[in-house]
Amino acid sequence: MLYHQTFMSKKTTVLALLLLFVSVLLVAQPPAEKIDLNALHKLKTAELGGGGGGFGGRGGAPRPVPIMETMYNLTDRYGPRLTNSPQFRAAGEWAVGQLNEWGLSNVHLEKWSTVPPPQPPGEEAGGGRGPQRAAIPSWEMTEYEGAMVSPTYMPIIGYPQAWCGSTAGKVTGDAIMVENPTSMADMDKMADKLHGTLKDKIVLLGAGPLDLEFPDKALGTRYTDAELSEMVPELLPTGGGGRGGAGRGGRGGPQVSQQEQRAVQARLATFWKEEGVLVLISANGTTRGSSGVVPTSNGSPRTGDPTTNTPSVAITAENYNRVARLLAHHVPVKLAFNIQNRFDMAATDSFNVIAEIPGATKPNEVVMVGGHFDSWHMGTGATDNGAGSTVAMEVMRLLKSTNLKMDRTVRMALWGGEEEGLLGSQAYVKEHFADPETMKTTAEHDGFAGYFNLDNGTGRIRGVYLQGNEMMRPIFEQWFAAVKDLTPGVITIRNTSGTDHLSFDAVGLPGFQFIQDPMDYESRTHHTNMDTYERIQQADMEQMAIVEAFFVYQAATRADKLPRKDLPEPRRNGRGRGGN
Ligand SMILES: [Zn+2]
Numbered sequence: 001m002l003y004h005q006t007f008m009s010k011k012t013t014v015l016a017l018l019l020l021f022v023s024v025l026l027v028a029q030p031p032a033e034k035i036d037l038n039a040l041h042k043l044k045t046a047e048l049g050g051g052g053g054g055f056g057g058r059g060g061a062p063r064p065v066p067i068m069e070t071m072y073n074l075t076d077r078y079g080p081r082l083t084n085s086p087q088f089r090a091a092g093e094w095a096v097g098q099l100n101e102w103g104l105s106n107v108h109l110e111k112w113s114t115v116p117p118p119q120p121p122g123e124e125a126g127g128g129r130g131p132q133r134a135a136i137p138s139w140e141m142t143e144y145e146g147a148m149v150s151p152t153y154m155p156i157i158g159y160p161q162a163w164c165g166s167t168a169g170k171v172t173g174d175a176i177m178v179e180n181p182t183s184m185a186d187m188d189k190m191a192d193k194l195h196g197t198l199k200d201k202i203v204l205l206g207a208g209p210l211d212l213e214f215p216d217k218a219l220g221t222r223y224t225d226a227e228l229s230e231m232v233p234e235l236l237p238t239g240g241g242g243r244g245g246a247g248r249g250g251r252g253g254p255q256v257s258q259q260e261q262r263a264v265q266a267r268l269a270t271f272w273k274e275e276g277v278l279v280l281i282s283a284n285g286t287t288r289g290s291s292g293v294v295p296t297s298n299g300s301p302r303t304g305d306p307t308t309n310t311p312s313v314a315i316t317a318e319n320y321n322r323v324a325r326l327l328a329h330h331v332p333v334k335l336a337f338n339i340q341n342r343f344d345m346a347a348t349d350s351f352n353v354i355a356e357i358p359g360a361t362k363p364n365e366v367v368m369v370g371g372h373f374d375s376w377h378m379g380t381g382a383t384d385n386g387a388g389s390t391v392a393m394e395v396m397r398l399l400k401s402t403n404l405k406m407d408r409t410v411r412m413a414l415w416g417g418e419e420e421g422l423l424g425s426q427a428y429v430k431e432h433f434a435d436p437e438t439m440k441t442t443a444e445h446d447g448f449a450g451y452f453n454l455d456n457g458t459g460r461i462r463g464v465y466l467q468g469n470e471m472m473r474p475i476f477e478q479w480f481a482a483v484k485d486l487t488p489g490v491i492t493i494r495n496t497s498g499t500d501h502l503s504f505d506a507v508g509l510p511g512f513q514f515i516q517d518p519m520d521y522e523s524r525t526h527h528t529n530m531d532t533y534e535r536i537q538q539a540d541m542e543q544m545a546i547v548e549a550f551f552v553y554q555a556a557t558r559a560d561k562l563p564r565k566d567l568p569e570p571r572r573n574g575r576g577r578g579g580n
Pocket residue numbers: 372384385418455499
């Protein structure tokens with residue numbers, strides 16, 4: 001090149017430079033993704049009932065829509081699915097039967113244990129999001145009755161907290177307000193002040209009536225175009241998104257370390273028991289805790305002997321406030337409760353639901369799709385996460401019934417133990433791919449092609465979080481272009497947290513969660529008694545099934561596995577230890 005250039009005129013040099021520039025541009029183009037529109041057409045018709053009509057023939061009764069039948073079974077029929085509860089196990093058995101009936105392969109419940117591994121010496125116990133990292137026994141509610149009986153009768157909208165104990169039949173006691181201590185110093189003061197005064201009392205946790213904001217915002221929303229486009233130009237993989245945000249905890253007091261908070265919780269649990277408190281009552285002043293809605297907490301402690309946990313009830317804010325205002329006016333209040341729960345302390349094994357479609361030419365390379373199967377126990381776990389589970393099952397049904405040929409194996413996993421700290425997916429990733437502590441990878445890690453997760457409720461797919469994986473942008477852009485009639489396909493470098501794709505991300509495997517319309521997830525359904533079948537929007541579910549099935553199909557048929565970020569450092573070398 002250099003040699004020839006000496007003979008070139010100025011004009012040809014400019015031309016050559018231009019050509020070079022154009023060719024650089026061409027080289028910079030990402031490789032074109034092969035888009036199979038025929039497969040997409042088949043998936044759409046299979047989901048929307050082309051010809052046959054999924055929405056019922058003329059005249060007769062509406063034909064059952066498969067995706068809503070799955071939802072019905074996971075919620076009304078077998079829900080809720082609190083990890084390791086009898087309902088969770090029954091729903092798992094139902095799913096296995098249904099997946100087999102659809103002709104899927106290798107359908108099984110893959111067991112894992114909720115008993116935490118022994119902590120290396122010198123490391124603080126705990127970790128997960130729950131009050132303590134402890135085994136999860138089987139627990140279910142069998143009876144609940146709650147009312148104010150004096151100065152007048154009022155039924156109470158309430159729900160026992162997970163893993164709390166039972167009352168000795170129906171109990172009646174005087175209501176008393178006690179502010180929850182946040183630090184060990186507060187705890188000591190409270191214990192001194194109240195020791196000997198709480199016997200046979202029913203304790204309302206809190207300082208007084210809760211301030212309820214007037215709900216002047218729409219209960220449910222979809223992302224506006226402006227909100228979606230704001231996510232696009234971000235350059236750094238930061239930010240939350242997804243769940244979390246408002247409404248967790250909500251204690252405004254001084255900063256106390258998590259370690260101290262856990263110690264206070266443990267001491268409190270013993271204190272209530274020793275003082276002879278009959279029932280503990282809590283409420284939440286957000287929109288998710290009023291107007292008849294009751295959110296759950298992370299449950300009663302599971303350390304020690306949980307069967308002796310003080311019965312603990314979450315009630316709706318208006319019922320709580322009436323009692324609190326009466327007490328503030330020095331009017332004695334009597335409350336009555338009958339709370340019966342059943343434990344099986346030996347049933348600490350959990351499971352993930354697995355089903356496959358074997359790959360035709362690369363069976364050892366695997367594309368995974370899923371979401372968490374477990375839920376909280378107050379509603380029936382429809383949006384969290386019956387929706388993601390149902391869509392994942394529907395993706396498998398669609399890919400199987402359309403008989404599309406795929407090179408790679410497609411494997412569905414519905415996780416247990418997500419609500420207690422992503423436990424099922426973490427156990428699976430550790431067993432099959434790599435332990436984040438050592439980052440020693442397996443042959444399965446080499447063959448892993450990608451994971452798609454849904455866990456943000458019933459809202460349709462509006463795009464995807466890149467999870468910091470910039471190499472995926474041109475691939476997702478081209479896939480989304482093929483379904484632009486269904487979704488704007490917003491791609492953001494943003495991370496989203498709080499669900500199972502993180503378990504894959506933690507060992508350097510490409511795992512993604514879609515951007516979904518918020519709907520009434522944060523304002524009403526997430527972890528509440530109102531997370532029920534009604535909240536599920538059929539058209540959104542159908543859209544999610546088509547888009548996710550198409551993405552899985554593309555990942556299972558493209559030339560290469562999905563590109564990965566660098567393998568993270570082993571945690572044992574200090575990653576994620578947060579500076580101390
Ligand atoms: Zn969830």
